[in-house]
Amino acid sequence: MRIHPQVQRALEEGRAVVALESTIISHGMPHPRNVETALAVEEEIRARGALPATIGILEGEPVVGLTPDEIAGFGRREGVVKVSRRDLPVVMARRLWGSTTVAATMILAERAGIEVFVTGGIGGVHREAARTFDISADLQELARTNVTVVCAGVKSVLDLPATLECLETLGVPVIGYGSDELAAFYTATSHLPLQVRVDQVAELAGIVLAKREFGLEGGLLVSNPIPPEHSLDEATISRAIEEALLELESHRLQGKAVTPFLLERVRRATGGRSLEANIALILNNARLGAELALEIARRNA
Ligand code: PSU
Numbered sequence: 214m215r216i217h218p219q220v221q222r223a224l225e226e227g228r229a230v231v232a233l234e235s236t237i238i239s240h241g242m243p244h245p246r247n248v249e250t251a252l253a254v255e256e257e258i259r260a261r262g263a264l265p266a267t268i269g270i271l272e273g274e275p276v277v278g279l280t281p282d283e284i285a286g287f288g289r290r291e292g293v294v295k296v297s298r299r300d301l302p303v304v305m306a307r308r309l310w311g312s313t314t315v316a317a318t319m320i321l322a323e324r325a326g327i328e329v330f331v332t333g334g335i336g337g338v339h340r341e342a343a344r345t346f347d348i349s350a351d352l353q354e355l356a357r358t359n360v361t362v363v364c365a366g367v368k369s370v371l372d373l374p375a376t377l378e379c380l381e382t383l384g385v386p387v388i389g390y391g392s393d394e395l396a397a398f399y400t401a402t403s404h405l406p407l408q409v410r411v412d413q414v415a416e417l418a419g420i421v422l423a424k425r426e427f428g429l430e431g432g433l434l435v436s437n438p439i440p441p442e443h444s445l446d447e448a449t450i451s452r453a454i455e456e457a458l459l460e461l462e463s464h465r466l467q468g469k470a471v472t473p474f475l476l477e478r479v480r481r482a483t484g485g486r487s488l489e490a491n492i493a494l495i496l497n498n499a500r501l502g503a504e505l506a507l508e509i510a511r512r513n514a
């Protein structure tokens with residue numbers, strides 16, 4: 214594993230570092246908006262005084278802290294493999310290019326010693342999971358790997374109530390930041406209440422530290438709702454999602470191809486508005502993630 218020297222130094226000195234994933238670059242957004250967004254997210258984190266570390270796999274080598282040039286190359290490249298936990302050893306041994314999902318990014322972030330990770334949305338229990346068994350490996354990773362994941366909740370292409378139940382079973386704390394409900398990615402509300410609401414970054418940091426001090430394994434999920442001015446209309450987005458799901462059935466896709474397919478269909482069905490919302494929410498998550506990492510670093514000092 215290669216850690217960018219600046220990231221390595223920051224970690225050694227106990228400064229704030231925020232991990233970022235790369236599947237959103239290779240499979241989550243079209244070129245060139247993917248690269249622009251990835252770089253803008255890094256800037257947002259730097260502007261707040263924390264250090265971003267985008268994680269990906271270059272020719273089989275896991276890299277923590279891609280350079281801007283590497284991010285640009287990554288975002289242009291065809292045939293990058295979407296890498297979750299099970300794919301890691303194969304992609305490394307075969308010296309392939311791989312983008313890391315939430316699960317794989319958590320693994321590499323933990324190895325590097327990064328505690329805070331910012332993404333858009335996590336994977337979860339798919340609708341129809343009772344028949345297809347399609348449950349993202351992200352959930353199991355949240356159960357075992359010590360990283361706090363800041364996201365904008367769960368996209369309603371998934372079965373949200375089932376995802377919440379699954380997280381409860383797996384023992385993952387789910388914290389609503391400034392909200393009593395699970396965020397639904399494109400919209401701030403899912404109408405599903407959460408047990409825990411936190412309004413201050415200081416309290417969030419306190420929960421992360423309490424878990425660490427107690428030696429409790431596993432991640433923490435922070436649900437940070439999309440800002441209202443960027444939120445999409447609930448009826449519009451659910452129609453787009455219903456259509457995408459119908460199309461999915463006729464394509465007979467399965468496994469890791471499902472999520473990228475749905476994202477692209479929703480983008481088209483909303484005339485690109487879903488992409489704008491996606492960019493706005495990840496920038497918003499970057500701000501919260503940076504503040505959280507800074508607060509944790511202050512308390513560690
Ligand atoms: N959800 C999104 N955008 C994404 C993803 C999920 O709204 O880009 C990506 C993340 O990298 C996540 C992965 O970890 O998809 C989940 O894929 P799967 O459902 O195949 O586990």
Ligand code: MN
Pocket residue numbers: 347348349350468469471
């Ligand atoms: Mn899946």
